[in-house]
Amino acid sequence: MYVGIDIGGTNLKAGLVDGEGCLLAARRTPLGPFQGGEYFVRRLAELTAQVCRDGGVPPGELEYVGMGVPGAVAGSEIVYTCNIPLKNVPVGRLFSQYLDVPVRLANDADCAAVGEYFCGAGRGTKNFAVVTLGTGVGGGFILNGKLCSGGGMAGEVGHMVVERGGEPCACGRRGCWEAYASATALIRMTRETMERERDSLLWEVSQGGAAVTGRTAFDAALRGDGTARALCRRYAEYVAVGVVNLMNILQPERLALGGGVGEAEDELLLTPVREIAARESYAARCGGAQTEVVRAELGNDAGVIGAALLGRAAE
Structure with a gap:
């Protein structure tokens, strides 16, 4: 036990x-x-x-x-x-x-x-990756059936820079993937979008801006709001930037998206990430074995x- x-x-x-x-x-x-x-x-x-x-x-x-x-x-x-x-x-x-x-x-x-390797989305693989989209962005890797943890500091994928000189990150750098692909980042992006688009359903969904969460953009998009759908697409593109980087570096058989934001509807997150990965990953360009991008299965x-x-x- x-x-x-x-x-x-x-x-x-x-x-x-x-x-x-x-x-x-x-x-x-x-x-x-x-x-x-x-x-x-x-x-x-x-x-x-x-x-x-x-x-x-x-x-x-x-x-x-x-x-x-x-x-x-x-x-x-x-x-x-x-x-x-x-x-x-x-x-x-x-x-x-x-x-x-x-x-x-x-x-x-x-x-x-x-957890996902033994009991969830990674079963049956030898090389497997998880990206968690929550308060921050994390990454975990199983390579040849073993956890790759380095000296205890490996896997900090949220702190690879995807926008040089971009948004400040809690780690002290600027432009980290976490500053664009975490739930925290999505909330910031939602608030910024709301200030520009006063007629968006984002305002209604968030109770006039009092309850903006990592779900706000997805909920408004599902109700057909064009502004929210564009925001979700922009967010998915930032997620895909890091996912493709990891695919090119590690080429796992399967990569699972988890965390709170990772549970978003497929059409708004998983599907566009898959489309971008299929178009932009090195394996896709040279005809090699492609990484399967899936939803994590174990949730919280x-x-x-x-x-x-x-x-x-x-x-």
Whole structure:
């Protein structure tokens, strides 16, 4: 038995998972105001204890607690995250003050890749990639059946530049893919579009601008709003820029789009990304084997299940 925790920029999600990747109990809680690394780790321990109680399993019976972190890790330490103020936090040591359970850390998109590889869209492949479109943009890769994590800082695909000198990114650079393809970026783009197009349905869908989310543009587009459809197309083109880059670098058999925005309707996201990839990828131009672009299958559970199965990915 394992507990997997997905540390997101907005929410903390935890699940009790068995060795086959079955989710037996789950909890979700808002991240809330940040109050320091020690307090943060105590919340992770409390969340672990709660999900164990829900599943009727004492924490002492866990093999380990796996955690997906939206940033860089080294061993059981969070080195740095740019969307949560965490830096050099010794999670393993702090966690042991509350629960005597080993801790495994990995990048959150790596965890999503592990979950999808064993239990979702990556089944049956040897070379597989996941791109998560959420508060930030993450990437996880399974190459020759093994998780490719480098020194704990590999897979930060959201911070490759796609617009030199472009929009500022939380990492300190400008023009990062994350600044154009994340939910955060889509919300910014939606607000900018609304200011230019006062008659767009975007205003009605967002309750006069009071509730702009990563769904606003898609919802208005589905109602036939031309401005929203153009915005969704522009967003999909930015997603495709990074997807094609990854296809050219890694040529995975399959690449899955996940995260909250990754659940958008196929006609507005997946279909245009596929069309651009089929036209612009190097393999498409030279007649090589093309990467299949699919929707991730595990939804919000991918990171939790993958964090719980990190040990299996290391075998």
